Amino acid sequence: MTMHSATLAIDETLRARRAAGEKVLHLGFGEAGLPVPDSVAQVLSAAAGRNGYGAVVGSREAREAAAGWFGRRGVETEPEQVLFAPGSKALLFALLATLPGDVVLPCPAWVSYAAQTALVGKKTISVPVPAEAGGVPDPELLEQALADARAAGANPGVLVVTVPDNPTGTIAREEHLRAVCEIAERHGLAVVCDEIYAEVCHFGKAPSALGYLPERTVVTSGLSKSMALGGWRIGFARVPSGPWGERLMGELVGVASEVWSSLAAPMQAAATYILQDPPEVLDHIDAARGLHATVAAAVYERFTAAGAVCRRPEAGFYLYPDFEPVRPVLAARGIDTGAGLAAALLEEHGVGVLAGEAFGDAVGGLRARVATSLLYGESEAERWEALRSDDPLRLPWIAASLEHLRGALAALTARG
Amino acid sequence: MTMHSATLAIDETLRARRAAGEKVLHLGFGEAGLPVPDSVAQVLSAAAGRNGYGAVVGSREAREAAAGWFGRRGVETEPEQVLFAPGSKALLFALLATLPGDVVLPCPAWVSYAAQTALVGKKTISVPVPAEAGGVPDPELLEQALADARAAGANPGVLVVTVPDNPTGTIAREEHLRAVCEIAERHGLAVVCDEIYAEVCHFGKAPSALGYLPERTVVTSGLSKSMALGGWRIGFARVPSGPWGERLMGELVGVASEVWSSLAAPMQAAATYILQDPPEVLDHIDAARGLHATVAAAVYERFTAAGAVCRRPEAGFYLYPDFEPVRPVLAARGIDTGAGLAAALLEEHGVGVLAGEAFGDAVGGLRARVATSLLYGESEAERWEALRSDDPLRLPWIAASLEHLRGALAALTARG
Numbered sequence: 001m002t003m004h005s006a007t008l009a010i011d012e013t014l015r016a017r018r019a020a021g022e023k024v025l026h027l028g029f030g031e032a033g034l035p036v037p038d039s040v041a042q043v044l045s046a047a048a049g050r051n052g053y054g055a056v057v058g059s060r061e062a063r064e065a066a067a068g069w070f071g072r073r074g075v076e077t078e079p080e081q082v083l084f085a086p087g088s089k090a091l092l093f094a095l096l097a098t099l100p101g102d103v104v105l106p107c108p109a110w111v112s113y114a115a116q117t118a119l120v121g122k123k124t125i126s127v128p129v130p131a132e133a134g135g136v137p138d139p140e141l142l143e144q145a146l147a148d149a150r151a152a153g154a155n156p157g158v159l160v161v162t163v164p165d166n167p168t169g170t171i172a173r174e175e176h177l178r179a180v181c182e183i184a185e186r187h188g189l190a191v192v193c194d195e196i197y198a199e200v201c202h203f204g205k206a207p208s209a210l211g212y213l214p215e216r217t218v219v220t221s222g223l224s225k226s227m228a229l230g231g232w233r234i235g236f237a238r239v240p241s242g243p244w245g246e247r248l249m250g251e252l253v254g255v256a257s258e259v260w261s262s263l264a265a266p267m268q269a270a271a272t273y274i275l276q277d278p279p280e281v282l283d284h285i286d287a288a289r290g291l292h293a294t295v296a297a298a299v300y301e302r303f304t305a306a307g308a309v310c311r312r313p314e315a316g317f318y319l320y321p322d323f324e325p326v327r328p329v330l331a332a333r334g335i336d337t338g339a340g341l342a343a344a345l346l347e348e349h350g351v352g353v354l355a356g357e358a359f360g361d362a363v364g365g366l367r368a369r370v371a372t373s374l375l376y377g378e379s380e381a382e383r384w385e386a387l388r389s390d391d392p393l394r395l396p397w398i399a400a401s402l403e404h405l406r407g408a409l410a411a412l413t414a415r416g
Numbered sequence: 417m418t419m420h421s422a423t424l425a426i427d428e429t430l431r432a433r434r435a436a437g438e439k440v441l442h443l444g445f446g447e448a449g450l451p452v453p454d455s456v457a458q459v460l461s462a463a464a465g466r467n468g469y470g471a472v473v474g475s476r477e478a479r480e481a482a483a484g485w486f487g488r489r490g491v492e493t494e495p496e497q498v499l500f501a502p503g504s505k506a507l508l509f510a511l512l513a514t515l516p517g518d519v520v521l522p523c524p525a526w527v528s529y530a531a532q533t534a535l536v537g538k539k540t541i542s543v544p545v546p547a548e549a550g551g552v553p554d555p556e557l558l559e560q561a562l563a564d565a566r567a568a569g570a571n572p573g574v575l576v577v578t579v580p581d582n583p584t585g586t587i588a589r590e591e592h593l594r595a596v597c598e599i600a601e602r603h604g605l606a607v608v609c610d611e612i613y614a615e616v617c618h619f620g621k622a623p624s625a626l627g628y629l630p631e632r633t634v635v636t637s638g639l640s641k642s643m644a645l646g647g648w649r650i651g652f653a654r655v656p657s658g659p660w661g662e663r664l665m666g667e668l669v670g671v672a673s674e675v676w677s678s679l680a681a682p683m684q685a686a687a688t689y690i691l692q693d694p695p696e697v698l699d700h701i702d703a704a705r706g707l708h709a710t711v712a713a714a715v716y717e718r719f720t721a722a723g724a725v726c727r728r729p730e731a732g733f734y735l736y737p738d739f740e741p742v743r744p745v746l747a748a749r750g751i752d753t754g755a756g757l758a759a760a761l762l763e764e765h766g767v768g769v770l771a772g773e774a775f776g777d778a779v780g781g782l783r784a785r786v787a788t789s790l791l792y793g794e795s796e797a798e799r800w801e802a803l804r805s806d807d808p809l810r811l812p813w814i815a816a817s818l819e820h821l822r823g824a825l826a827a828l829t830a831r832g
Binding site: 005 | 465506
């Protein structure tokens with residue numbers, strides 16, 4: 001197998017170009033782009049002496065903190081239902097390795113689900129998302145897709161949903177999530193509900209598959225997005241109570257024990273602190289949520305002003321614009337694929353985005369994922385200022401980036 | 417698949433018994449059992465602000481430090497040949513997933529190689545180690561074993577060697593390592609040389625497969641054993657230079673990017689510091705090496721005094737005693753397997769060891785792996801004192817543990 005996570009690859013490419021002195025707007029990578037609060041850094045420091053391997057599942061303290069965290073969000077949870085890992089990506093890998101059957105994905109979907117599915121030797125069944133919001137297959141299409149997949153020799157066993165969604169930055173409608181869970185139940189599918197963006201809804205609260213199929217839904221989450229701790233690699237999963245969940249937990253622990261052993265002990269201490277919802281952490285996440293919402297909305301306006309259609313961002317820091325309405329203009333410039341669109345934006349306009357095909361979308365679609373979270377600043381000082389600002393769009397570095405983007409999109413889509 | 421790394425499982429079991437108030441001697445787990453030096457803890461603290469995902473392979477600084485570390489040990493290495501991960505276990509998994517073909521293992525071998533091989537859907541070809549030392553297949557048996565495996569439909573592609581070895585605590589003889597590398601070359605096998613114990617040889621220096629098959633040997637290592645940082649999960653691999661190694665690196669990065677993304681950034685900072693070989697780190701490793709050697713030798717004496725045969729420990733903190741000479745005595749007590757031996761030691765004598773079958777050894781062999789590194793103390797203060805002591809065997813808690821062991825083994829093997 002030869003591959004490299006497309007999101008991580010574009011991050012490395014864009015950083016290398018910038019290091020070489022190129023002026024590149026980095027809209028390619030979903031790093032939350034915010035600094036570490038002092039209180040959290042202090043917890044890590046204080047835990048430096050923790051060097052024992054510890055339990056594969058995570059420490060008692062960390063599991064209790066996670067159980068309480070879920071409980072305060074309306075999901076009653078025992079510590080025994082929680083499994084920590086070095087990132088939710090590792091947990092998703094273990095789930096796809098463990099849960100029997102082929103894997104149903106929304107299209108577009110986060111890049112790693114399909115790659116992990118291939119890595120464990122299973123098939124992907126990709127079903128387009130509804131027009132309203134991404135992260136779940138369109139329920140109108142799902143039943144037929146399952147029948148077609150079975151007819152083609154696949155054995156669908158797992159449905160992955162992303163609520164809120166990456167790459168579209170939207171939140172699945174409750175009626176759609178309910179409908180796909182009902183179909184999953186009818187077909188005996190397990191549901192993996194990736195909720196890593198649940199704490200960064202721009203308003204309100206995202207639904208969860210736990211509301212519709214609690215006994216067969218595994219939730220994955222982590223601190224990479226809400227707390228911008230991607231580089232700390234803290235992920236956790238919640239497995240259902242009852243015999244199905246207990247058996248699955250045993251199998252997940254088996255994979256975990258043979259692939260990564262445990263989440264680093266000092267990181268478990270940090271997770272224990274954060275998941276207790278101390279006020280300073282909640283304030284930090286609130287401020288981050290506001291910044292994400294404001295900047296994503298501004299970027300949305302730049303894309304729609306240039307003629308793209310786009311779902312309005314509702315969570316996280318992504319957009320998924322579609323340049324179909326300006327296809328003739330782009331075609332005149334030799335652009336007729338998402339990859340061509342991304343290449344032109346990067347090579348001619350210094351704007352780095354990731355083509356839709358990385359997310360399983362059609363090669364010929366003029367779509368790309370746009371991540372907005374690396375606009376907050378280059379330095380830690382700028383990022384703190386953005387986080388604390390009442391009007392972050394007027395900060396010079398953010399305003400300049402938005403102007404760079406506006407100019408790039410105007411040039412790309414100008415007629416004649 | 418249902419499994420749970422046997423070493424991690426016994427650690428959890430024994431810790432639970434102790435937490436419940438039982439007096440149990442924990443000889444079941446290869447945790448190095450030593451505290452974190454202040455200078456290393458300070459580096460982690462200072463790196464708490466590093467929260468970006470960073471490159472999958474590891475930071476430039478960490479890769480340069482690792483390259484220098486290998487270079488000072490006589491192995492010229494470019495930073496591009498180094499890949500970091502959350503533990504060398506994850507790297508071994510990625511190697512077994514990536515390198516084509518079935519997997520040849522010494523017998524006994526560390527528990528996770530065979531489990532990982534099964535996880536990636538490959539076959540294990542298990543070949544007994546020589547009498548002199550473990551970690552490599554007996555070269556006299558390897559050629560025939562490969563022929564037999566091919567005849568049985570397997571396709572051997574990878575040879576794993578452990579130098580120095582876990583579970584035997586010994587160092588493969590140079591002539592044996594050379595001979596198995598020559599056979600590997602003749603049969604087109606890649607060699608994975610697990611060198612995680614290379615810094616804890618009790619005397620002298622261990623050979624490496626790099627000395628005999630440099631262009632097809634991948635070395636894995638980490639800081640869990642030499643620096644007792646198992647709970648920090650810092651591993652790294654060195655891939656050969658040249659086209660074969662470059663292609664392999666690309667494939668490993670693919671797996672890494674889809675399973676764990678990267679080693680946590682603060683841990684990379686710690687690795688960068690440690691791998692530069694600062695004097696206080698080298699002194700710490702020296703002291704640890706002396707303690708491991710002294711205690712392992714004392715435990716060796718207890719086992720041989722009770723009638724077991726055992727290879728004399730040469731590295732790390734393990735022994736692999738064989739109670740075959742006292743089989744009649746044990747048989748009279750109903751013990752005729754390694755698991756029976758381990759169960760009797762635990763249930764009747766409060767001594768936790770891991771039966772040989774966990775390491776792929778014969779079920780009926782009266783062998784077990786004995787880890788000595790959790791004898792150094794319960795508290796951080798005791799562990800520091802053990803590390804600094806000129807005569808650690810006279811420290812009351814170590815002396816008491818050795819006496820507990822002596823009494824247990826005497827009772828187990830007493831006639832009539």
